Amino acid sequence: ETGVTQTPRHLVMGMTNKKSLKCEQHLGHNAMYWYKQSAKKPLELMFVYSLEERVENNSVPSRFSPECPNSSHLFLHLHTLQPEDSALYLCASSQDLRGEQYFGPGTRLTVT
Amino acid sequence: AQSVTQLDSHVSVSEGTPVLLRCNYSSSYSPSLFWYVQHPNKGLQLLLKYTSAATLVKGINGFEAEFKKSETSFHLTKPSAHMSDAAEYFCVVSDYGSSNTGKLIFGQGTTLQVKP
Numbered sequence: 127e128t129g130v131t132q133t134p135r136h137l138v139m140g141m142t143n144k145k146s147l148k149c150e151q152h153l154g155h156n157a158m159y160w161y162k163q164s165a166k167k168p169l170e171l172m173f174v175y176s177l178e179e180r181v182e183n184n185s186v187p188s189r190f191s192p193e194c195p196n197s198s199h200l201f202l203h204l205h206t207l208q209p210e211d212s213a214l215y216l217c218a219s220s221q222d223l224r225g226e227q228y229f230g231p232g233t234r235l236t237v238t
Numbered sequence: 239a240q241s242v243t244q245l246d247s248h249v250s251v252s253e254g255t256p257v258l259l260r261c262n263y264s265s266s267y268s269p270s271l272f273w274y275v276q277h278p279n280k281g282l283q284l285l286l287k288y289t290s291a292a293t294l295v296k297g298i299n300g301f302e303a304e305f306k307k308s309e310t311s312f313h314l315t316k317p318s319a320h321m322s323d324a325a326e327y328f329c330v331v332s333d334y335g336s337s338n339t340g341k342l343i344f345g346q347g348t349t350l351q352v353k354p
Contacts (some may be wrong), residue, residue, distance in 0.1 A: 223334060224334050229283070
């Protein structure tokens with residue numbers, strides 16, 4: 127689990143706040159991912175980055191804005207969220223787009 | 239399009255008895271298949287993967303899965319359940335063959351309960 131770290135682990139924010147989630151991978155991987163895990167629903171892929179370029183935006187609302195400054199770091203900037211955005215946000219990384227993905231522990235987000 | 243179906247949303251076994259978690263897949267390509275486990279309030283941990291080598295795949299913590307193309311199945315097994323195996327298990331297929339984006343398709347998950 128320490129190969130991919132996420133901060134913060136828990137976040138409570140109001141609908142007018144702006145916050146950011148951070149993910150860091152220590153595995154030397156070239157691809158990174160954001161997933162959303164809501165209760166009673168399958169994991170939803172949000173964004174994919176390969177070699178710091180975004181290769182997938184899975185119809186995610188613009189209130190979620192990803193940033194990948196280098197191959198080890200991935201951010202998810204949040205603004206004007208809705209209560210239905212409350213979920214566990216998981217980051218993952220893989221050697222390349224074909225490889226198995228390794229997940230971080232997640233950030234539990236609550237929007238009030 | 240790729241998809242996975244986990245046939246049981248909840249499985250309950252006694253400690254020391256075998257575990258069987260069922261998964262069927264649909265894929266237009268030779269699939270890459272995975273099983274992940276998620277313990278409460280934790281991220282997902284890779285248990286094992288199939289990538290067109292041996293059809294019987296051994297993973298961590300004594301888990302195995304067998305790829306059966308004729309049945310389009312990838313069931314997860316363990317000979318003897320341990321209390322620490324209680325968790326949520328996800329069967330996953332890679333969509334790389336069609337999308338080239340590393341997208342994973344997750345099943346709905348199976349909750350494994352282990353009774354003492």
